[in-house]
Amino acid sequence: MPMFGDSMDLKSNSPILTDPIPISKPKLDFHDSLLPYSSSEVFSQGPFLTIPWRKPGLLDDVLSTSWLDAMKSSSPRNIMKYNGNEFSPNDADVAYHNWMLKYPSALTSIEHIVNNAKGKRIALFLDYDGTLSPIVDNPDHAFMSNAMRAAVRNVAKCFPTAIISGRSREKVRKFVGLKELYYAGSHGMDIMCPVQSPADHTTEVNEGNLYQPASEFLPMINEVFTSLVETTKNIEGAKVENNKFCVSVHYRNVDEKSWKAVADYVQDTLKRYPRLRLTHGRMVLEIRPVLKWDKGKAVEFLLESLGLSSCDDVLPIYVGDDRTDEDAFKFLREGNRGYGILVTPAPKESSAYYSLRDPSEVMEFINLLVIHKKLVP
Numbered sequence: 156m157p158m159f160g161d162s163m164d165l166k167s168n169s170p171i172l173t174d175p176i177p178i179s180k181p182k183l184d185f186h187d188s189l190l191p192y193s194s195s196e197v198f199s200q201g202p203f204l205t206i207p208w209r210k211p212g213l214l215d216d217v218l219s220t221s222w223l224d225a226m227k228s229s230s231p232r233n234i235m236k237y238n239g240n241e242f243s244p245n246d247a248d249v250a251y252h253n254w255m256l257k258y259p260s261a262l263t264s265i266e267h268i269v270n271n272a273k274g275k276r277i278a279l280f281l282d283y284d285g286t287l288s289p290i291v292d293n294p295d296h297a298f299m300s301n302a303m304r305a306a307v308r309n310v311a312k313c314f315p316t317a318i319i320s321g322r323s324r325e326k327v328r329k330f331v332g333l334k335e336l337y338y339a340g341s342h343g344m345d346i347m348c349p350v351q352s353p354a355d356h357t358t359e360v361n362e363g364n365l366y367q368p369a370s371e372f373l374p375m376i377n378e379v380f381t382s383l384v385e386t387t388k389n390i391e392g393a394k395v396e397n398n399k400f401c402v403s404v405h406y407r408n409v410d411e412k413s414w415k416a417v418a419d420y421v422q423d424t425l426k427r428y429p430r431l432r433l434t435h436g437r438m439v440l441e442i443r444p445v446l447k448w449d450k451g452k453a454v455e456f457l458l459e460s461l462g463l464s465s466c467d468d469v470l471p472i473y474v475g476d477d478r479t480d481e482d483a484f485k486f487l488r489e490g491n492r493g494y495g496i497l498v499t500p501a502p503k504e505s506s507a508y509y510s511l512r513d514p515s516e517v518m519e520f521i522n523l524l525v526i527h528k529k530l531v532p
């Protein structure tokens with residue numbers, strides 16, 4: 156089990172993890188009531204968020220040597236970095252405590268959150284790996300607990316609830332095993348659309364109603380999957396996962412000496428497929444279409460489909476642990492639409508408002524939402 160968050164460093168010295176465009180102080184017009192802290196406090200520390208810069212036709216990350224730096228910084232074995240400072244494990248508690256001034260716990264902030272939800276409808280978005288299920292070595296064994304399943308089932312009875320995952324929609328649906336939710340797989344590129352009945356405004360999930368903005372990439376993704384399975388087959392521990400509209404190349408179980416070989420194979424593949432790009436996850440390289448579509452877009456799309464896109468009477472909450480979840484946090488923050496909650500046991504730069512340490516705290520938070528809903532219907 157990782158000691159700290161696996162992809163803990165969005166601001167490392169490596170060019171891979173930082174945005175090559177200088178970021179000025181964001182001009183975001185927040186309502187103070189939504190903020191868990193004062194906005195001047197948040198932005199006084201300089202550039203706020205570094206996310207990979209996406210430009211169609213370019214790889215997110217250019218050289219495999221740099222990829223290697225990114226892969227190393229994604230390893231829990233490496234020292235923890237936050238805001239340019241390095242922390243030894245002994246400093247970790249102090250660092251986490253200080254970091255929480257900026258990203259307070261969603262558990263201790265529950266009153267603030269539900270107060271802001273008064274007169275509004277909460278819409279809940281949940282990432283899967285690292286959020287509902289703990290991170291484990293074998294991606295096929297990332298099961299969620301029955302207690303977590305019960306919590307998600309209960310919360311879905313209170314609020315519209317969607318799972319947005321990097322995995323294929325079918326796979327994540329199988330893991331979660333609840334039919335009363337909405338599912339978006341492949342980082343939001345495969346959405347089972349809820350259908351609204353014009354008569355009574357109820358929604359139902361219609362199997363035939365899929366939104367798949369990357370459907371033309373399907374043959375290409377399959378080719379890449381087959382090719383990477385073949386090329387990496389001799390690297391012990393490497394695992395290639397077909398997530399339908401994206402491919403994950405896991406190096407969690409690969410000896411660090413062979414990480415470069417993994418990066419080289421992925422880079423070679425991307426050279427052959429310029430319409431695909433790379434993103435980094437938790438000890439995983441992810442290949443996906445060069446498409447302006449991400450988890451943020453998926454949240455926007457689902458809110459529209461559910462008839463919940465009006466900011467005035469809806470409070471979307473998104474809970475996630477990974478870099479790809481930042482797109483959703485950013486979408487909520489930029490429009491002053493709702494709350495992002497970052498799940499992490501270690502300090503990380505984020506566009507989220509709040510934090511939770513691990514999936515067990517996520518479950519606690521979900522249960523608190525249900526309790527509050529029952530107390531104040």
Ligand SMILES: O=P(O)(O)OC[C@H]1O[C@H](O[C@H]2O[C@H](CO)[C@@H](O)[C@H](O)[C@H]2O)[C@H](O)[C@@H](O)[C@@H]1O
Pocket residue numbers: 282283284285289290291292293294295297319320321322396398403405407436437438439441477479
């Ligand atoms: O968006 P998510 O639902 O968080 O999916 C992101 C990736 O999650 C999975 O990989 C991660 O979890 C594995 C199981 O704990 C772990 O072994 C791996 O190292 C992590 O990167 C999944 O296997 C990927 O396909 C998803 O893209």
